[in-house]
Amino acid sequence: MIRRRVIIRGRVQGVFFRASCADAAQSLGVAGWVSNEPDGTVQAVFEGDEGAVEGMVAWCHRGPAHAVVQAVEVIDEDPTGERGFQTR
Numbered sequence: 001m002i003r004r005r006v007i008i009r010g011r012v013q014g015v016f017f018r019a020s021c022a023d024a025a026q027s028l029g030v031a032g033w034v035s036n037e038p039d040g041t042v043q044a045v046f047e048g049d050e051g052a053v054e055g056m057v058a059w060c061h062r063g064p065a066h067a068v069v070q071a072v073e074v075i076d077e078d079p080t081g082e083r084g085f086q087t088r
Contacts, residue, residue, distance in 0.1 A: 006072055008071075012063060015065075021044060028055055
């Protein structure tokens with residue numbers, strides 16, 4: 001079990017990033033959350049099996065079809081026992 005916090009920069013708000021991220025996370029069985037931030041970034045936390053979490057981190061580098069991802073910051077964190085995946 002691992003946990004990664006990611007901060008995604010670029011054209012990532014208003015392009016269904018959060019909804020698409022939640023769909024991808026749920027399909028991989030990853031717990032956590034995703035939110036739009038006031039500074040125009042999207043922040044997400046992924047927790048679960050290493051392969052699934054790393055798959056979500058890789059997904060964040062692409063995002064949904066209309067996103068233009070310019071940078072992804074990845075922060076390792078200790079797992080907290082997240083359950084389910086929420087869009088904030």
